[in-house]
Amino acid sequence: MLTLPQNLPPTRKLYWQDPYRRSFTARILHRLEDAGRIGVILNRTCFYPTGGGQPHDLGTLSGVQVLDVTSDEAGHIIHWLEAPLPDEADEAHGEILWSRRYDFMQQHSGQHLLSAAFQEVLYRPTIGFHLSESSVTIDLPGPPPDEKSVNRVLDFVQKAIAEARPITARLYPLDEAVRLPLRKAPTVAGPIRVVTIDGLDWSACGGTHVRNTAEIGHVVITKLERRGDQTRVTFLAGGRAFQDHLARLNVTNALMSRLSTNMDDLPAAVERLQAQVKESLRSVRQAKELLTRAEAQRLIAEAPHTGGVDVVYHILDSDELWDMETLLKTLISFPSVVAMLGTFRDGRARWIAGRSQNVPLDMLDSLTELKSAFGVQGGGTVDVIQGVAPDFDTMQKALHLLQAFAFDLPTLISDME
Template identity: 50%
Template sequence: MSIPPTRKLYWADPLRRRFTARVLWRQEGERPAVVLNRTLFYPTGGGQPHDTGRLGGANVLGVEETDGVIVHYLDRLPAGDEVDGELDWPRRWDHMQQHSGQHLLSAAFLNLLERPTIGFHLGAETVTIDLPGPPPDPNEVARVEAFCAAIIAENRPITATIVPPEEVSQWPLRKPPTVDGPVRVVTIAGVDHSACGGTHVPSTAAIGSVVILRLERRGKETRVHFLCGGRAWADHRRRLAVTQTLAGQFTTGLEDLPAAVARLRDDYERTQKALREIESQWYAAEAARLWAEAPVLSAAGVAVRLICRRLPAAAPFDPRRLLMAILALGGCIGVVAREEAPARWAIGRSADLNLDLRQLLPRLGTLPGLRGGGSADLLQGSIAESGLNALFDLLPAVLREHLDR
């Protein structure tokens, strides 16, 4: 399509929010789109996401630039050849704060630590730059942040200049430009010159603040997560809400929170250790008590105890572990079940008995809703909670039949 390049009003006046323009081209169908003679809508590029807003009553869903022609993707086509456009200003302002803050932060890393920026990503929530090498230490991070804060406080102008190709070499650019022809240079007075097509706040004070959140090691590079301006403030509010809630729960001051959490963790670990000890004692003691009280089934001259135990659903004990403690005592068959829907049951025999429990399955299988299976020394399965009584009633008779064989 032979459409002239779109005039970039967002370069001429990055603080403007409304404009009118002429429609030069329109696309109907699945993905309605228009090209205008001029626009305030920034197209995705240079790490900065596109603008959104309204164009001739339609919503702007995407903005892309190809060879200087900017295409606006819309939810429907606007009527008429003249359209009014209005930016979603909070979104654009946020992007400008983050992008200007990124230039400042990248300049700080380069000027103070000789660490160039090799990547920039401005997402809906996160903003990152990538640096070569391992993460800087906390001291270095503090110096970089302090530098940014000072430049912000000095309210230095941020300006853009279109530099003709023959003059580009005279500019001390942070990194070489990636385009041929004229280069747009964004300058933070006295701090940074960068080749950049993005939109920027007019001076450093409008960045508000630059806060480094965390450093992420990625192979031989470091990803620096940071926030500027409104995002930094919102993040601060969020963190404040969390720390204040925690400080309230621990009834302590902010500075004492880490120590309070460490104490709680120590207490917890000590309690867990004691609990594990007491638990083992309980399983052994409960098994011994049940064994002593259990009825003895007559079994061709051998005394075999049938030990049954039902645990309430809420009991903090493991039925399998109790069963193992019972079977360890020898000369017994243990049955444990947890009263839940459906009830889980397990039947085991001690190693000194010669009985294949699988022989019980045909009789047990006559109980309505019983499911289960297993090996010679252990069966397990489930049954409707209401069927537990029937299972426990049936077992002595079934066992006697098989033991006496």
């Protein structure tokens, strides 16, 4: 908590008197430092402090960057600066970053209008509001409304924008304020600042607003999200809505020219494309299965045959169509096969080995031997084991040992008998 001098008067809010004012001169009343931050309090300011859902202004005080603007309960507005103001100065000249402020004014007025529209058209009050440099949202009770209802809300908004209804702000004593059709009951005792959209909306609000609804320009809803038993509405107003429109135009134009179609047919064109891709992938998968099977048969035919078992040993090239796991699965789907496969890609030696159901070899036993003999790593089941080796040579040696186990199988079988 900051402690300020007792007699420090509250800061006069020039942004309330005239939200379009961009520069001002003011007396320096107090300088402070808090946790390494440099603050200054003036007798009056155009800088809006973070509050009521609206972010603070940026700009300069006598050429020094204003990094943050906060306020306290007593109405002091503190400008947090990048560097201290000159010691001898008793006045400061402020300039607010107008593009940022005007954007916030358009979004904030857009929010009041959109909230009024949801209330008037769908009887949904606004229970949350968030405005940042990148997004504006309001929260409504209940699930997301359907497209038709949303369009009715937007029609209401668009009509109000075309009517250029004045937006004004005034302080009311509490007893007068409670007689206004306010959206929400006031929570403060003192005079209540009410922002009015002529004939449409009365909201208790400390924010900065455009002078009439025409300056909101346009409101578009970009997202409706269910959040528990509420709906979050993401929207854009003014310049943001225009920029969004241009961005979407660029994207749709690019897609239309790529797919040689017009905007109305774009969804159908994309659907056709997706269906084609799906069909192609299915064909490729089938072809791959057939090829893998043919490769497995070739490897089995060429493999040494010992004690009724085909012992397949194969190192995969980098350009082989099938992956090692699929090839192994295909190999051991044939009876009487023991197979060991390896690859060496991107400096990594990986191997996999397995046997057909009818071959009495416990692959996990083999793995234990490989681990102690060569320091390879791996895991698996009694049918299939796989892992990595420190290098290609070690992998080859390990696979050759597995091969030897397979060649010994007749002994294993006779041992078991």
